[in-house]
Amino acid sequence: MVGGGPAGSTLAWKLASKGVKTIVLDAVILLADTLNVAGTAGAWIPGAVNAMQFFIRPPATDLATFDSWPFNPAPSVSDRAAIYSLIARSTDILNTGDSSQSPDLTLDDPSVTGFSVSLTQQSVPEMPMGPAIHTQSFNVRRQSTGSPTLLQQYQSPQPLVTPQAATDPYQITVTIPPATVFLLQITPVVDPTLFASNACQPAPRSFYIEVASALSVSSLNDAATALNNALQPNLTSPTSSTDTGTDQLQAALSLAGLASPTSNVNLAPQIHRVELMVQRWRGQGRPLVREDQQGNPTLFGFPYTDLKNAGPNSADTVLAPLDGVYFGERDSNDQLVVVAQADAVSDPAGSPVLYTYDLSHSPQALYYRFAVRVFSRYEGLFTRGASVESRILKAASAQITGPTPEQWRRLLPLCRRTATAPKPAVRLIVPLTRTVNGQQTPGLLVVLNEPWYDWAGLAEQFEVQVGP
Numbered sequence: 446m447v448g449g450g451p452a453g454s455t456l457a458w459k460l461a462s463k464g465v466k467t468i469v470l471d472a473v474i475l476l477a478d479t480l481n482v483a484g485t486a487g488a489w490i491p492g493a494v495n496a497m498q499f500f501i502r503p504p505a506t507d508l509a510t511f512d513s514w515p516f517n518p519a520p521s522v523s524d525r526a527a528i529y530s531l532i533a534r535s536t537d538i539l540n541t542g543d544s545s546q547s548p549d550l551t552l553d554d555p556s557v558t559g560f561s562v563s564l565t566q567q568s569v570p571e572m573p574m575g576p577a578i579h580t581q582s583f584n585v586r587r588q589s590t591g592s593p594t595l596l597q598q599y600q601s602p603q604p605l606v607t608p609q610a611a612t613d614p615y616q617i618t619v620t621i622p623p624a625t626v627f628l629l630q631i632t633p634v635v636d637p638t639l640f641a642s643n644a645c646q647p648a649p650r651s652f653y654i655e656v657a658s659a660l661s662v663s664s665l666n667d668a669a670t671a672l673n674n675a676l677q678p679n680l681t682s683p684t685s686s687t688d689t690g691t692d693q694l695q696a697a698l699s700l701a702g703l704a705s706p707t708s709n710v711n712l713a714p715q716i717h718r719v720e721l722m723v724q725r726w727r728g729q730g731r732p733l734v735r736e737d738q739q740g741n742p743t744l745f746g747f748p749y750t751d752l753k754n755a756g757p758n759s760a761d762t763v764l765a766p767l768d769g770v771y772f773g774e775r776d777s778n779d780q781l782v783v784v785a786q787a788d789a790v791s792d793p794a795g796s797p798v799l800y801t802y803d804l805s806h807s808p809q810a811l812y813y814r815f816a817v818r819v820f821s822r823y824e825g826l827f828t829r830g831a832s833v834e835s836r837i838l839k840a841a842s843a844q845i846t847g848p849t850p851e852q853w854r855r856l857l858p859l860c861r862r863t864a865t866a867p868k869p870a871v872r873l874i875v876p877l878t879r880t881v882n883g884q885q886t887p888g889l890l891v892v893l894n895e896p897w898y899d900w901a902g903l904a905e906q907f908e909v910q911v912g913p
Contacts, residue, residue: 471651471652471653472651472652472653473652473653473654473655474497474629474652474653474654474655475655475657475823475826476494476495476496476497476621476654476655476656476657477489477493477494477495477656477657477823477826478495478623478624478656478657478658478659479493479494479495480495487828487829488659488827488828488829488830488831489826489827489828490825490826490827490828493657493826495656501560501631502551502553503553503554503557503585503633504553504554504557504633504647505551505552505553505554506552506553506554506555507552508528508529508532508552510554511552511554511555512525512529514554514555514556514639528552531550532550535550536550553585554633556635556636556639556640556645557585557633557634557635557636557647558584558585558634558635558636559582559583559584559585559633559634560582560583560585560631560632560633560634561580561581561582561631561632561633561634561649562580562581562582562583562617562629562630562631562632563578563580563581563628563629563630563632563649564578564619564627564628564629564630565577565578565627565628565630566578566625566626566627566628567625567626567627567628567653569624569625569626569714569790575622581617582634583617619654621654621655621656622656623656623657623658624656624657624658624661624715625655625656626653626654626655627653627654627655628651628652628653628654629651629652629653629654630649630650630651630652631649631650631652632647632648632649632650633647634647635647657822657823657826658823659821659827659830659831660712660715660821660830660831660832660833661711661715662712662833665833665837665838665839666838666839668712668833669833669834669835669836669837669838669852670835670838670852671702671703671712672703672712672817672819672833672834672835673816673817673835673836673852673853673854674702675698675699675700675702675703676696676697676698676699676815676816676817676835676854677696677697677698677699677796677854678694678695678696678813678815678854678855678856679695679696679697679856680692680693680694680695680804680856680858681693681695692803692804692805692858692861693801693802693803693804694800694801694802694803694804694813694856694858695798695800695801695802696721696723696798696799696800696815696854697796697797697798697799698719698787698796698797698799698817699796700713700787700789700792700793700794700795700796700797701713701793701794701795701796703716703789712819712833713787713789713793714789714790714793715821715822716787716789716819716820716821716822717786717787717788717820717821717822717824718784718785718786718819718820718822718824719784719785719786719787719799719817719818719819719820720782720783720784720785720817720818720819720820721782721783721785721799721800721815721816721817722780722781722782722815722816722817722818722836723780723781723782723783723800723813723814723815724772724775724779724780724781724813724814724815724853725781725811725812725813726771726772726811726812726813726903728896728897728898728899729774760855760856760857761853761854761855764812764855764857765850765853765855768851768853771812772814777836777851783799783800785797785798785799785800787799787819799817800815804858804861808860808861808862809860809862809898809899809900809901809902809903809904810857810858810859810860810901810902810903810904811857811858811902811903812855812856812857812903813855813856813857813858814853814854814855814856815853815854815855815856816834816835816836816851816852816853816854817834817835818832818833818834818835819832819833819834820832835852836851836852836853837849837851837852838850838851838852857903859904860901860902860903860904862900862901866900866901866905867900869893869894869895869907870893870894870895871891871892871893871894872892872893872894873891873892874889874890874891874892875889875890875892876889876890877889877890889911891909
């Protein structure tokens with residue numbers, strides 16, 4: 446996750462002049478905005494850091510190449526012999542775990558005289574771009590203070606990134622704003638007098654520096670409402686109540702809806718992992734009460750006649766008050782959880798499909814409801830507060846007690862069977878001995894030998910006719 450390591454690292458380049466294929470690997474330095482985000486005290490994991498310091502050195506070279514390059518001032522013959530002897534003695538030492546027994550034996554390439562450092566902001570949706578940053582250069586600094594050893598005089602680690610402001614001309618401080626990404630490129634500069642024109646063009650070493658920040662939402666209720674509105678369950682078929690083609694149930698998330706400036710919520714570029722929660726109604730052996738078109742609660746079945754695709758008679762509006770009838774016996778967390786991803790960086794206006802289900806093997810009339818939970822792209826750095834859920838609304842007033850209503854998106858595939866419904870298998874008919882509700886004669890108790898709502902789903906109604 447952190448390129449180069451927080452304690453420091455040596456960056457080595459292979460120079461083209463040496464005949465070695467250039468190897469350039471990008472690294473990512475991920476830091477946490479642990480100091481300047483209100484309301485996140487204690488939310489970051491203990492290992493999250495907001496600054497790091499590392500060192501750079503010229504590329505390492507082998508002893509023969511090091512000895513052949515001209516130095517200014519040139520090491521004496523005795524110094525060269527001492528370096529040869531030290532490297533020879535230290536190359537084959539038994540590893541006992543004592544770091545003092547394994548000194549750094551790398552030597553800087555003498556042709557590298559300095560470094561060129563550039564910092565470029567990367568485009569992230571909804572994040573403003575800052576002004577361009579000029580490229581900076583500095584020379585290689587040889588160790589000459591602190592009584593360096595002979596070998597250390599030809600090794601030049603120097604700090605590049607540090608959390609404190611620095612006046613040292615060999616030290617650069619880089620400050621990155623929260624929730625932004627910058628490309629840091631470090632290129633070795635070689636002595637042009639030692640090569641033919643354009644013969645040596647070292648490749649840069651690239652680092653992407655990203656500063657993690659907490660989820661930024663105006664309020665949890667606004668975020669939940671925006672997520673609920675952006676969740677889009679739909680059927681690719683049927684296009685009408687008589688369509689018998691293969692049906693695909695899909696649930697997508699509109700990223701453009703999350704990034705809308707009118708919603709006061711800008712979740713799209715902040716999220717990555719998504720959990721879709723799916724509940725499907727299941728029969729419990731009881732009839733489902735509904736009102737007919739005159740508002741009389743005397744019919745049993747399902748209110749298909751009252752549902753339209755949108756508007757005040759949409760499934761979300763009509764069925765929400767009936768959740769106690771259809772889902773009252775189930776815990777809200779009794780659901781299918783589908784894990785998906787949403788990438789607003791590569792496609793800010795996209796609508797990634799989170800869930801697809803083939804209904805061709807389920808031709809019954811079914812009732813689905815959906816909710817979504819999204820996670821911060823930096824959730825691994827948080828101990829809490831890294832997710833927002835569409836179904837949970839906080840009470841608008843502290844005086845309101847008890848659970849608040851849940852938000853769900855609803856979808857009702859119609860029954861797609863075209864054959865005539867089979868007659869139910871009667872297992873037993875029991876004559877009753879008592880009248881109810883002013884009946885003239887007692888009725889009959891009919892016990893069926895099959896489940897209800899299995900063949901046609903919620904479209905089933907049980908009709909009885911007694912002949913002479």
